[in-house]
Amino acid sequence: MGREDKSRLDRNLVAPGREIVKLERRLFLKRGLSLGALTMLSGCDVTDAESVQKVLWTMSRWNDSVQAAIFDPNKLAPTYPESAITQPFPFNAFYGESEAPRVDGAKYKLEVGGLVREKAPWTLEQLYALPQTSQITRHICVEGWSAIGKWTGAAFKTFLERVGADLTAKYVGFKCSDDYYTSIDMQTALHPQTQMTFKFGEQILPVSYGFPMKLRIPTKLGFKNPKHIAAIFITNDNPGGYWEDQGYNWFSGS
Amino acid sequence: MAIAAAGPDLSSPERVSKNGGDAMDANTEAQMTGVKNVHPLAVRMTHWINVFAMFIMVTSGWRIYNASPLFDFKFPRDLTIGGWLGGALQWHFAAMWILVINGLIYVAYGIVTRHFKANFLPLTPRSVWHEFTNALRGRIKHELGVYNAVQRAAYIGVIGVIVLLVLSGIAIWKPVQFQGLAALMGGFDGARWVHFIAMAMVVLFVAVHVAMVALVPRTLLPMFTGRASTTGHGG
Numbered sequence: 001m002g003r004e005d006k007s008r009l010d011r012n013l014v015a016p017g018r019e020i021v022k023l024e025r026r027l028f029l030k031r032g033l034s035l036g037a038l039t040m041l042s043g044c045d046v047t048d049a050e051s052v053q054k055v056l057w058t059m060s061r062w063n064d065s066v067q068a069a070i071f072d073p074n075k076l077a078p079t080y081p082e083s084a085i086t087q088p089f090p091f092n093a094f095y096g097e098s099e100a101p102r103v104d105g106a107k108y109k110l111e112v113g114g115l116v117r118e119k120a121p122w123t124l125e126q127l128y129a130l131p132q133t134s135q136i137t138r139h140i141c142v143e144g145w146s147a148i149g150k151w152t153g154a155a156f157k158t159f160l161e162r163v164g165a166d167l168t169a170k171y172v173g174f175k176c177s178d179d180y181y182t183s184i185d186m187q188t189a190l191h192p193q194t195q196m197t198f199k200f201g202e203q204i205l206p207v208s209y210g211f212p213m214k215l216r217i218p219t220k221l222g223f224k225n226p227k228h229i230a231a232i233f234i235t236n237d238n239p240g241g242y243w244e245d246q247g248y249n250w251f252s253g254s
Numbered sequence: 255m256a257i258a259a260a261g262p263d264l265s266s267p268e269r270v271s272k273n274g275g276d277a278m279d280a281n282t283e284a285q286m287t288g289v290k291n292v293h294p295l296a297v298r299m300t301h302w303i304n305v306f307a308m309f310i311m312v313t314s315g316w317r318i319y320n321a322s323p324l325f326d327f328k329f330p331r332d333l334t335i336g337g338w339l340g341g342a343l344q345w346h347f348a349a350m351w352i353l354v355i356n357g358l359i360y361v362a363y364g365i366v367t368r369h370f371k372a373n374f375l376p377l378t379p380r381s382v383w384h385e386f387t388n389a390l391r392g393r394i395k396h397e398l399g400v401y402n403a404v405q406r407a408a409y410i411g412v413i414g415v416i417v418l419l420v421l422s423g424i425a426i427w428k429p430v431q432f433q434g435l436a437a438l439m440g441g442f443d444g445a446r447w448v449h450f451i452a453m454a455m456v457v458l459f460v461a462v463h464v465a466m467v468a469l470v471p472r473t474l475l476p477m478f479t480g481r482a483s484t485t486g487h488g489g
Contacts, residue, residue, distance in 0.1 A: 055348065056341075056344040059351070060347065060348075063347050067428075070431050072431060075430065075433075078430070078433055138429075140429065140442060141322070142321075144319070144322035144446060145322040146443065218430065219430050219431075247338075247340030247341055248340045249343065249344075249347065253428070254428065254431070
């Protein structure tokens with residue numbers, strides 16, 4: 001469920017074009033720096049905002065590598081009893097719940113690309129045939145709230161092995177039916193709890209939670225859990241992500 | 255003047271030696287000229303770097319808090335930095351390195367040079383209470399470079415609170431990788447409360463700390479220069 005509710009952050013961000021988003025970011029930056037400029041950056045020209053921005057992005061990339069080093073591929077996220085499940089589990093996206101994409105399950109074909117041996121698309125029927133398990137884990141949003149849900153699906157590692165993915169590649173990228181996109185590191189992709197999710201609780205994954213398939217990654221923040229996945233690709237070039245490209249930390253591990 | 259006289263003889267050599275560390279030789283020499291080193295360079299530097307880092311951490315932290323408030327209030331936008339949640343998080347996760355590295359240097363310095371022992375000890379609840387009630391009655395005595403019992407308690411306390419602030423921050427940042435630490439804080443949600451309360455305590459400390467400097471303004475300059483005149487001040 002991943003994407004953070006844009007409207008909760010700032011309605012201005014819900015703009016059709018990336019350019020407008022960028023402009024908004026500049027405004028944010030200027031507004032955001034106004035206090036800092038007065039108090040601690042006094043003497044600096046406004047154009048220094050550019051270099052401040054550079055430092056912050058550099059630090060964020062540094063934090064990516066620190067988190068990759070801290071990440072223990074065998075450490076499991078805590079699991080909870082059924083009684084701990086959050087009811088109702090919150091909807092979360094960069095658009096309203098009614099705008100969630102309606103994907104036709106019968107016609108659905110998951111594209112597979114990049115550094116893989118088998119590039120044939122997968123039908124929902126084929127995906128459902130993969131061995132499945134359930135997990136009750138905590139979804140932690142970058143905003144600070146969290147919610148516990150029960151997710152059922154196939155280990156992502158199993159899928160990657162079936163398609164003959166290059167498991168030594170660095171990144172797995174995702175493109176979604178709602179134009180969302182994100183990417184994760186291969187270590188996390190192979191984590192035993194990283195799941196291709198087909199069910200929420202006992203029901204087929206509802207539209208609100210990412211029908212027909214989402215990726216559940218309890219070792220990452222919510223926005224790193226893509227919904228309505230249309231394509232998966234393996235690459236060595238960091239594909240970034242919808243929020244990541246705007247400033248959320250790319251690794252965002254828990 | 256009368257207030258200072260009420261206290262112990264603060265100009266005794268024993269008291270002066272409590273400055274400890276590398277400042278001591280300079281003090282002996284400087285005493286003749288009426289100037290002494292009250293704050294070692296390392297303490298001054300780590301103090302002001304800490305002010306810078308803590309300012310960023312608190313103001314960006316307020317913006318992060320606003321994305322999902324624990325209470326029925328949000329911090330005024332103008333008091334925060336980052337502009338939006340993503341920007342605030344960038345500031346927060348950049349400044350945390352300055353805060354932590356600077357803090358570790360300060361603590362290592364305090365232990366190795368015995369700065370802590372010389373300046374923060376001895377400390378008894380009785381002496382804290384005594385000084386505290388005196389302060390409430392307006393009897394604040396201050397010898398530059400010598401901390402009274404309330405100050406000692408407050409400084410030790412705020413160091414402890416900052417440690418708690420960092421630990422709860424790590425628990426929020428990495429509730430899976432450091433799940434043992436997170437569990438100590440009462441889980442992910444518990445850690446958010448601990449983090450907030452510790453922040454509030456630091457802000458309260460800063461408010462009192464700055465108010466005290468305003469009451470005794472001659473303490474400010476030595477925090478930059480490290481030096482204070484040993485004559486001509488009382489009260």
